[in-house]
Amino acid sequence: xxxxxxxxxxxxxxxxxxxxxxxxxxxxxxxxxxxxxxxxxxxxxxxxxxxxxxxxxxxxxxxxxxxxxxxxxxxxxxxxxxxxxxxxxxxxxxxxxxxxxxxxxxxxxxxxx
Amino acid sequence: xxxxxxxxxxxxxxxxxxxxxxxxxxxxxxxxxxxxxxxxxxxxxxxxxxxxxxxxxxxxxxxxxxxxxxxxxxxxxxxxxxxxxxxxxxxxxxxxxxxxxxxxxxxxxx
Numbered sequence: 001x002x003x004x005x006x007x008x009x010x011x012x013x014x015x016x017x018x019x020x021x022x023x024x025x026x027x028x029x030x031x032x033x034x035x036x037x038x039x040x041x042x043x044x045x046x047x048x049x050x051x052x053x054x055x056x057x058x059x060x061x062x063x064x065x066x067x068x069x070x071x072x073x074x075x076x077x078x079x080x081x082x083x084x085x086x087x088x089x090x091x092x093x094x095x096x097x098x099x100x101x102x103x104x105x106x107x108x109x110x111x112x113x
Numbered sequence: 114x115x116x117x118x119x120x121x122x123x124x125x126x127x128x129x130x131x132x133x134x135x136x137x138x139x140x141x142x143x144x145x146x147x148x149x150x151x152x153x154x155x156x157x158x159x160x161x162x163x164x165x166x167x168x169x170x171x172x173x174x175x176x177x178x179x180x181x182x183x184x185x186x187x188x189x190x191x192x193x194x195x196x197x198x199x200x201x202x203x204x205x206x207x208x209x210x211x212x213x214x215x216x217x218x219x220x221x222x223x
Contacts, residue, residue, distance in 0.1 A: 104155030
């Protein structure tokens with residue numbers, strides 16, 4: 001069965017520090033991968049998605065970047081965090097041709113102080 | 114522009130009551146999904162509806178896809194405290210990422 005791992009679960013970082021959140025998927029190949037941000041327990045804002053290694057689409061211009069160095073690995077990064085980067089970050093995968101259903105990781109609660 | 118509008122935004126009801134939440138759009142979707150999210154966790158898929166007019170049941174939850182595939186509803190019968198959570202609808206147009214609504218936060222009071 002497929003599983004998705006996202007870490008860390010919580011993170012407190014000072015303003016101006018770098019960020020690296022990692023997400024890996026097991027049990028499937030060539031998944032579509034996504035990073036979402038959720039503010040105040042409300043809807044999901046799509047940040048980045050990837051349909052293959054090295055292929056990244058950005059939905060919202062901002063202080064963040066994403067990379068996909070391996071088929072089942074998706075990384076969210078920032079060189080210098082801003083206070084406004086605080087939020088709940090979710091990684092997800094979908095099966096592409098297998099259907100649009102998204103399967104989410106447990107999320108990372110990021111607090112920038 | 115929010116493609117998917119969910120209503121109500123918040124709902125607080127007593128255990129045993131029935132409720133319906135809505136997901137509306139002016140766009141046509143190939144399919145629409147419902148997720149439930151609990152605090153501090155990722156959303157979990159409940160159901161996918163694909164055909165216009167389709168009705169799916171999951172125990173006490175009934176999901177309906179509009180005939181024109183632009184809207185959907187979720188009806189919960191005899192709500193229980195375990196139903197508490199954030200309900201999100203998401204639409205798919207094919208070869209594009211899911212579009213999520215802002216969610217309905219449901220609180221069921223024992």
